[in-house]
Amino acid sequence: TNSVQASRHKIVVTRDLGPDIMPLLLKREQQDLDVIVWDKDANCDRQWLLQNAPGASALIVLLTDKVDAELLDAAGPQLRVVSTMSIGYEHIDLKEVAKRKLKVGYTPDVLTDAVADTSIMLALMAGRNARETMTIVNEGRWPNYSWSPFLFCGRQLSASLSSPTRTAGFIGFGRIAQATLARLIPFGFTHCLYTSSPRSKPTPERDTQLASSLRLQSVSRVDLDRLAAESDVVFVLAPGGEETKNLVNEEFLRKMKKTAVLVNTSRGTLVDSDALAKALREGWIWGAGLDVVAGEPKIAADHPLVKEPKCVIVPHIGSATYETRVEMARLAVNNALAAIFDERMPAALDL
Ligand code: DGY
Numbered sequence: 001t002n003s004v005q006a007s008r009h010k011i012v013v014t015r016d017l018g019p020d021i022m023p024l025l026l027k028r029e030q031q032d033l034d035v036i037v038w039d040k041d042a043n044c045d046r047q048w049l050l051q052n053a054p055g056a057s058a059l060i061v062l063l064t065d066k067v068d069a070e071l072l073d074a075a076g077p078q079l080r081v082v083s084t085m086s087i088g089y090e091h092i093d094l095k096e097v098a099k100r101k102l103k104v105g106y107t108p109d110v111l112t113d114a115v116a117d118t119s120i121m122l123a124l125m126a127g128r129n130a131r132e133t134m135t136i137v138n139e140g141r142w143p144n145y146s147w148s149p150f151l152f153c154g155r156q157l158s159a160s161l162s163s164p165t166r167t168a169g170f171i172g173f174g175r176i177a178q179a180t181l182a183r184l185i186p187f188g189f190t191h192c193l194y195t196s197s198p199r200s201k202p203t204p205e206r207d208t209q210l211a212s213s214l215r216l217q218s219v220s221r222v223d224l225d226r227l228a229a230e231s232d233v234v235f236v237l238a239p240g241g242e243e244t245k246n247l248v249n250e251e252f253l254r255k256m257k258k259t260a261v262l263v264n265t266s267r268g269t270l271v272d273s274d275a276l277a278k279a280l281r282e283g284w285i286w287g288a289g290l291d292v293v294a295g296e297p298k299i300a301a302d303h304p305l306v307k308e309p310k311c312v313i314v315p316h317i318g319s320a321t322y323e324t325r326v327e328m329a330r331l332a333v334n335n336a337l338a339a340i341f342d343e344r345m346p347a348a349l350d351l
Pocket of ligand 1: 085086
């Protein structure tokens with residue numbers, strides 16, 4: 001009947017979200033949803049998306065899908081929500097979204113632990129020369145080395161007799177940064193420095209409270225110069241986009257301690273890759289652990305950073321656990337459904 005027709009909604013999904021989550025959408029096809037899925041195991045084709053978006057009430061996208069005026073216009077005025085299966089949203093043109101009064105769903109919280117885990121993993125791997133030493137084993141060269149007192153020595157993450165105080169620096173101090181900080185407590189960390197955008201409304205009271213609950217000697221918001229100079233590990237955990245581009249540049253890296261490690265588990269654009277390669281080659285800092293690199297995944301296999309023995313690089317796996325990705329997909333679907341059916345979205349971006 002007409003009333004049934006009128007209450008049907010079309011959802012376009014740019015990737016199959018797997019057997020745990022797709023039924024949440026597909027079971028409603030009998031009822032009130034038309035579900036259009038890009039079902040190839042490859043990035044959703046732009047032309048396909050432009051051709052299928054018209055008439056959609058919701059677009060469920062990934063961070064590889066560009067959401068711009070062209071796509072939003074193609075979708076049409078009935079579009080209500082863009083729901084991304086990611087915490088990052090620099091692939092979405094927020095101005096264009098706001099102009100059209102659309103809602104945006106994203107996936108905070110559910111990936112906090114997975115990314116904090118990866119951040120610690122990279123801090124350890126970079127400090128302890130994981131790349132260089134694993135390469136020796138993988139290439140069958142271990143027999144060329146016999147154990148010796150200072151062979152393969154790296155830098156210790158934990159506090160030690162010679163380094164009884166440990167300072168973590170965070171560029172960006174949101175949920176993932178704070179979860180990473182909490183994981184550093186058993187390593188004997190004593191101080192936390194951070195930079196953050198004023199929009200995150202940091203207060204000294206919050207910092208005092210955080211310090212006392214984690215039993216840190218201090219938690220302080222500082223400028224980038226001081227953060228670079230005093231941190232034993234710098235974690236880059238701010239959003240991507242123009243505002244944060246190359247915050248870690250040659251100037252920053254030159255100010256860091258020679259024994260310090262840089263970890264990036266946010267977006268590659270925050271770190272100047274050429275400057276970092278130079279810093280590692282010339283020993284301005286000890287090592288780097290990167291989950292993300294500017295220009296990924298196309299970064300040429302022969303970029304100096306990829307060749308640099310002091311640089312551990314993993315291919316954007318920060319949130320890549322089955323446990324977390326299923327919850328991200330679930331949240332992306334629930335955000336879209338809530339927006340379509342006028343319910344409270346579990347995780348709407350504040351525009
Ligand atoms: C995100 O969600 O934005 C991450 O980069 C992938 O989990």
